[in-house]
Structure formats: C-alpha cells, structure tokens
C-alpha cells in the first residue's frame with residue numbers, strides 16, 4: 530500500500546493516478562475538510578480530467594484519511610513555502626510530515642519526497658530525523674522525486690512528462706522508477722538526491738528569468754513607443770530564439786518562489802536571477818501605473834469604475850496563490866472592482882460574481898488573466914480595455 534501524504538495540487542493527482550492504475554493507495558491530509566470532501570466523492574480543485582480520474586481511483590478502492598498509515602512506501606507532497614525574510618525554503622511541512630511517517634514506518638520503508646526543496650534540504654533537514662527516530666542510516670530509504678506537471682494540463686503531463694528520481698541507492702531508485710512507471714510513460718532519469726533537488730529548482734528558475742526578460746522587453750518597448758508583440762513575433766522566427774509572453778506578474782506556487790530558494794542559499798552568486806525575480810515581483814506596480822495612464826487618457830478618475838478581470842495566477846486554473854491581481858490589490862487598495870469566472874469564493878473587496886454585472890459596473894476593464902471566456906470575446910463593446918495578456922483583439926485595446 531502507498532500512503533500519499535498531502536492531497537493538494539500535486540499529491541491528489543498523483544494519488545489518484547496510482548490508484549487508477551491498480552495500486553493500493555491511502556491519501557492522507559491534515560485538513561479534515563479536504564479529507565471529508567474527498568471521502569464524500571468530490572474533488573477539491575478544478576483541473577481538466579480530474580473528476581474522471583477521481584472516479585476511476587474510487588472505483589479501485591482509494592481511501593482518504595487524516596491519519597498516517599503503517600506501510601512500506603510513502604509519498605510526501607506537502608507545501609514548501611519560502612521564508613519571507615531569508616527567502617530560504619521553509620521545510621517545516623516536509624519535516625513535520627516525515628516525522629509523522631517515522632513514528633510508524635517499519636525498517637526498510639521508502640520515503641519519497643515530491644515537494645520542491647532547495648538543494649541540500651533533504652540532507653540538512655530530513656536525513657538527521659532518521660537517527661532521531663531510532664533508525665540506522667540505511668533502514669529508511671529517502672528518495673526525492675520532484676514534480677513538473679503544468680497546472681491546467683496536469684494529468685496529460687503526469688503521464689507524458691519525463692521525471693527525475695534522486696536516490697542514495699540505485700536499487701531503490703529502480704524500485705521507485707518501477708512504481709512511477711505504473712502511469713509515467715516519459716523517460717525516468719535516476720540520479721542522486723542533491724542533483725534531483727537542484728534540477729527541479731533550476732527548471733523553474735530558467736522559466737522565471739525568461740519571463741522577466743519578456744517583461745523587461747515589454748517595458749522597454751512601451752518607453753520606446755514600439756509594438757512588443759510584433760517584435761517578439763518576428764524575433765521568435767529565429768530558429769534559436771523563443772521569447773516568452775510579457776504579463777502582469779508571475780504567480781503560482783512555484784515560479785515566483787522556487788528561484789528565491791537559490792538566491793536565499795547562494796545570493797551573491799546569482800545576481801541575474803535576483804534581478805529577474807525583482808523585475809517579475811515589480812510587475813503589479815507597473816500595471817498600476819499603466820492603468821493610471823489609460824484612465825487619464827480617457828478621463829476616468831473613479832477607480833471604482835475600473836474592473837480587474839482575473840484573480841487566478843494564470844488562465845483556466847482556479848489557483849490564486851501569488852496571484853498578480855491579489856498583489857496589485859494589496860499594493861493599491863483604491864477600490865477596483867474584481868471578477869473571475871474560476872473563483873467563486875470572496876477573495877477581494879468589490880468582487881463581483883456575474884460577468885454582466887461586472888461589465889455594467891465598469892467603464893474600463895483590465896484583463897489580468899486570459900481565461901478562455903475572454904478569448905471567446907467575452908467582453909462587451911464600448912469598454913476601455915487594458916489587456917495585460919495580449920488576448921483581446923480589435924481596435925482601441927490598450928496593452929501594457
């Protein structure tokens with residue numbers, strides 16, 4: 530039996546995928562509400578294909594509990610936030626989960642940590658626990674198997690992405706590779722734990738730096754009065770150039786956070802990464818100055834007549850973690866109206882829950898997230914549009 534610890538955006542799909550392939554799985558989470566909702570047959574977030582996968586896993590007998598189970602295989606997939614001050618990874622949840630595993634795990638058990646951690650965290654924060662809980666070094670097998678699935682396309686990527694598995698003992702690595710091969714059709718690379726930790730963080734750092742380049746290019750073109758969309762379109766015709774899309778900021782629980790782990794640990798050695806992260810973190814403020822410019826140009830003085838469309842961190846997900854919109858609202862509490870079709874719970878003042886009410890209340894709409902609804906031309910004519918995602922077509926649309 531496999532006990533999956535942490536039933537969030539990564540742990541739940543992983544538990545369901547294993548169970549749907551016939552593995553005996555218990556999903557454990559400290560959040561009783563989460564466990565009760567799953568046990569009642571409902572999923573906890575929106576993701577393409579998740580409900581169908583959930584049904585297949587339930588059909589195969591997956592169970593959900595707030596308790597940890599005694600077994601020989603654990604997958605730990607709990608959050609790893611960063612410490613706001615030091616920017617270093619906060620391993621509290623990982624350490625707490627592993628401690629509870631070690632309370633009941635038998636000798637010879639394998640503990641697979643999927644949570645993203647900075648290089649050296651497992652050696653520094655997890656390995657010492659083995660002795661603390663009475664195990665000799667080789668009596669518990671630690672493995673790091675980071676995830677790289679893309680929210681919005683998780684289930685396809687769970688099956689088709691290649692994966693990295695870091696293990697002390699190659700034989701354990703092979704066993705874990707076999708486990709993931711239950712659903713993973715991608716290449717599974719075996720390496721050591723520090724290398725697996727580093728590759729995961731570097732992948733997200735690479736993306737954060739490239740997004741920052743696109744954002745800096747956009748601000749330069751605004752200053753120079755040039756069309757950044759046209760420039761990116763033409764540059765990307767070069768066979769080895771792939772400039773990403775400028776936006777209102779970088780959200781999600783990983784790309785704005787993981788690279789700071791490296792800067793927190795290796796600071797002076799990573800000036801490029803630090804600068805890139807500061808550019809991305811500054812984008813919501815840049816958007817606010819751009820909103821004020823467009824308001825002034827159109828004689829709009831009342832912020833309550835300006836609406837922010839999109840609260841989530843990116844299109845077609847319901848995740849609001851590190852949302853650029855929420856950061857803009859926090860930094861500039863001027864009374865913007867807010868609407869997001871993917872967010873039903875109240876997260877902001879002046880949040881509205883029907884698109885037509887939102888549009889009626891606004892003279893100007895700032896597109897912060899390019900949900901499909903918007904791409905399908907969901908905004909009424911006659912509104913001043915500031916499109917931060919380059920998804921709206923038509924005359925008179927303002928861009929960043």
Ligand code: SAJ
Pocket residue numbers: 645676677678679680732733736740743773774775776777778779780781782783784842843844
């Ligand atoms: N964004 C831009 N411009 C772009 C691309 C993205 O502004 O050209 C913004 C998005 O709007 C969003 C943020 O960046 O706010 C991050 O979005 P994303 O789609 O780039 O990444 P995530 O956070 O949804 O998922 C990433 C993925 N990592 C990489 O692509 C290297 C995913 O594979 C990881 O599994 C995930 O982080 C994670 O959990 O680590």
